[in-house]
Amino acid sequence: MYPHEQTENGKDLKARVEAFKALCRSRALRVTEQRLEIFRTLAQSKSHPSAEAVFAAVRKKLPNISLDTVYRTLASMEEAGVVFRVGLSTKARFDADLTPHYHFVCMNCGEVYDIFPAPDSPALLVPQDIKQFGEVKNVNLQFRGICHRCRAAAGEKK
Amino acid sequence: MYPHEQTENGKDLKARVEAFKALCRSRALRVTEQRLEIFRTLAQSKSHPSAEAVFAAVRKKLPNISLDTVYRTLASMEEAGVVFRVGLSTKARFDADLTPHYHFVCMNCGEVYDIFPAPDSPALLVPQDIKQFGEVKNVNLQFRGICHRCRAAAGEKK
DNA sequence: AACCTTGTTAAGAATAATTCTTATATTGGA
DNA sequence: TCCAATATAAGAATTATTCTTAACAAGGTT
Numbered sequence: 001m002y003p004h005e006q007t008e009n010g011k012d013l014k015a016r017v018e019a020f021k022a023l024c025r026s027r028a029l030r031v032t033e034q035r036l037e038i039f040r041t042l043a044q045s046k047s048h049p050s051a052e053a054v055f056a057a058v059r060k061k062l063p064n065i066s067l068d069t070v071y072r073t074l075a076s077m078e079e080a081g082v083v084f085r086v087g088l089s090t091k092a093r094f095d096a097d098l099t100p101h102y103h104f105v106c107m108n109c110g111e112v113y114d115i116f117p118a119p120d121s122p123a124l125l126v127p128q129d130i131k132q133f134g135e136v137k138n139v140n141l142q143f144r145g146i147c148h149r150c151r152a153a154a155g156e157k158k
Numbered sequence: 159m160y161p162h163e164q165t166e167n168g169k170d171l172k173a174r175v176e177a178f179k180a181l182c183r184s185r186a187l188r189v190t191e192q193r194l195e196i197f198r199t200l201a202q203s204k205s206h207p208s209a210e211a212v213f214a215a216v217r218k219k220l221p222n223i224s225l226d227t228v229y230r231t232l233a234s235m236e237e238a239g240v241v242f243r244v245g246l247s248t249k250a251r252f253d254a255d256l257t258p259h260y261h262f263v264c265m266n267c268g269e270v271y272d273i274f275p276a277p278d279s280p281a282l283l284v285p286q287d288i289k290q291f292g293e294v295k296n297v298n299l300q301f302r303g304i305c306h307r308c309r310a311a312a313g314e315k316k
Numbered sequence: 317a318a319c320c321t322t323g324t325t326a327a328g329a330a331t332a333a334t335t336c337t338t339a340t341a342t343t344g345g346a
Numbered sequence: 347t348c349c350a351a352t353a354t355a356a357g358a359a360t361t362a363t364t365c366t367t368a369a370c371a372a373g374g375t376t
Contacts, residue, residue: 050251069325072324081295081296083253086298092334094212094241096200098242106292137239138239142297142298142299186352188351189344227353250362
């Protein structure tokens with residue numbers, strides 16, 4: 001099964017916004033104009049905008065919105081699984097092991113774990129249809145989630 | 159074929175350093191103590207260190223090295239294909255399309271291109287062996303390289 | 317409909333990560 | 347050894363992101 005299933009993207013914007021509102025309510029997140037406008041902007045965009053770009057777009061509708069609100073909202077939307085963050089948010093990390101492998105990255109503590117696929121695994125092969133965009137220099141496959149240690153730590157707090 | 163083949167990691171440190179020196183010479187990069195020490199540090203590390211962490215480690219050998227040198231060197235090593243950068247270096251970007259897909263990211267201009275795999279593609283499946291690390295929330299598969307536009311622009315300059 | 321409670325926001329300061337500037341030092345070829 | 351070009355240290359500057367605080371507003375309660 002895919003980790004984030006296609007359920008909303010086929011609907012029209014109005015329906016997606018309604019679904020977003022419902023999701024907010026189910027999570028006790030207040031339905032604010034700012035959240036709605038940020039969601040609308042992102043749902044209509046095809047350019048993987050940065051927080052700054054979302055800010056610029058939303059500002060046309062809500063001139064007083066702050067950049068911080070955009071950051072906060074995008075983070076909560078990611079948390080809620082409504083948007084996907086391309087790449088890593090934390091600081092850059094480096095690896096001198098060039099053996100083909102991938103990573104599990106903890107979204108909470110930032111820890112990076114190595115995973116070496118079986119030799120016959122197709123996971124890291126470069127698909128042919130990428131050549132239309134440019135020359136591939138490397139592959140970055142990461143699975144992001146919460147590591148066992150953070151999960152356990154979160155449980156203790158309650 | 160894998161994009162970054164396993165050629166050096168099986169060798170011992172001394173051999174890897176020699177190979178690194180040879181690579182530097184072949185690219186007209188000077189072989190400096192700083193570069194060597196940064197390479198040694200990274201080659202021996204298994205923790206995907208950040209630039210700051212590399213800096214701290216290298217400092218023990220070269221107390222006067224600057225953080226900027228570490229950043230510059232890591233960038234040139236990435237460029238040379240000696241190290242791999244985990245995640246993206248640029249600012250965060252967001253995507254509200256949750257249909258399973260992956261990205262081609264231009265290492266030069268930062269542009270992000272969508273690639274939708276064939277419905278039966280195994281590319282974005284979560285392997286079972288990841289569960290040992292934690293709970294996966296999402297998958298980030300990106301191919302990084304130079305897009306055709308940047309390639310063309312670089313060609314014109316010459 | 318007015319009233320709370322609590323989450324949310326704007327504004328701008330603060331922080332963190334990375335890059336730039338400049339003068340000095342070093343590499344590697346002549 | 348000398349020279350030209352590249353690399354470096356130091357610290358300032360920039361960029362991205364987060365925090366602080368006081369005002370505000372959503373949505374449940376009366």
